Amino acid sequence: MSDRLPSHTGPFALGTFEGAAGGAFPGLVTGAWVRDLSGLVPNVRALLDDWAGWLPRLDGLARTADGPWHDLAALRVHAPLEPGQILQSGANYRRHVVDLVAAERQSVHGSTPEEARADAERMMDQRIRDGVPYVFLGSPRALCGPYDDIVLPALGEQHDWELELAAVIGRPGRNIPAEEAMTYIAGYTICNDLTTRDRLYRPDLLAIGTDWFTAKNADTFLPTGPFLVPAMFAGDPHDLRITLRHNGVVRQDESTKDMIFDIPRLVAYVSTTTTLRPGDLLLTGSPAGNGAHWGVFLRPGDVLEAEITGLGHQRNTVRSGQ
Incomplete structure (x- = not known):
């Protein structure tokens, strides 16, 4: 468990927990207390399968003393749910992408800093107007809890962080119109999408290019949670603060206002290819300030502390897997 109690906005949130006796269970979180829901459902995914039906029941359970309640501080906090698909958005924060494009314009094309940045800004304006999101799939096996150790794989040296807001799907859908997309979101959680740069x-495969599987899906490379906060309590998901500290130094500090493609456009885009189902995770991209930007990468003993407004916080210690 973290050295400080995680907090959430709204009267309740959901998560997956483990007590001293062992065995993970779905829990209803109200402040410092967790009601064990295992007598009602096997896991959090089962709640999402009938999200509209469960929401009023969960509200009632949060207001009563009935049932087994546990002290949150005494529990191990797992990732809040085991997702179906993990859909990950890349290059989706304006300042982040502008920084990358401007740096390339300066180093490769010899542009002045002012010319490079103006060119990058024009590119982003056009992308917002005419472009589409960039999305790839992640492995559920990469998930770990919000306070678990991050285990660095034996291969690679440039292990990096990318803190992201993740939307949790609560209704099945395909070819979802953007204007209806937010009705498909059950809630939100925090993901740190680690990458071995x-x-x-x-x-050996220059014509193919990137290897997202190897770079992003090592075990423990997706710390998730602590909670699933229902969308009705989370406030405006396009006006939340994303903050990450690396060994106490603030590295990422940005508003979700800086997204290039907002959540409705992301949902609409991915649902043209795949059917969304309850429990799928949609990661919305990471803002500026990753390790590559700072020239600093993760080493054993490092500590990452991360939070998004109203969704709680994470604290992960890095260790070697060798």
């Missing part, structure tokens, strides 16, 4: 490109 020096394994992202395959020198």
Whole structure:
């Protein structure tokens, strides 16, 4: 458990927990207390399968003393749910992408800083107007809890962080119109999408390019949680603060206002290819300030502390897997 109690906005949130006796259970969180829901459902995914039906029941359970309640501080906090698909958005924060494009314009094309940034800003304006999101799939096996150790794989040196807001799908749908997309969101959680940068490109397959599987899906490379906060309590998901500290130094500090493609456009886009189902995770991209930007990468003993407004916080210690 974290050295400080995680907090959430709204009267209740959901998660997956484990007590001293062992065995993970779905829980209803109200402040410092967790009601064990295992007598009602096997896991949090089962709640999402009938999200509209469960919401009023959960509200009632949060207001009563009935049932087994546990002290949150005494529990191990797992990732809040085991997702179906994990859909991950890349290059989706304006300032982040502008920084990358401007740096490339300066180093490769010899542009002045002012010219490079103006060119990058024009590119982003056009992308917002005419472009589409960039999305790829992640592995559920990469998930770990919000306070678990991050275990660095034996291969690679440039292990990086990317803190993201994740939307949790609560209704099945395909070809969802953007204007209806928010009705498909059950709630939100925090994901830190770690990446081994020096394994992202395959020198033996230059024509193919990137290797997202190897670079992003190592075990423990997706700390998730602590909670699933229902959308009705989370406030405006396009006006939340994302903050990450690396060994106490603030590295990422940005508003979700800076997204290039908002959540409705992301949902509409991915649902043209795949049917969304309750429990799928949609990661919405990471803002500026990752390790590659700072020239600093993760090493054993490092500590990452992360939070998004109203969704709780994470604290992960890095260790070697060798």
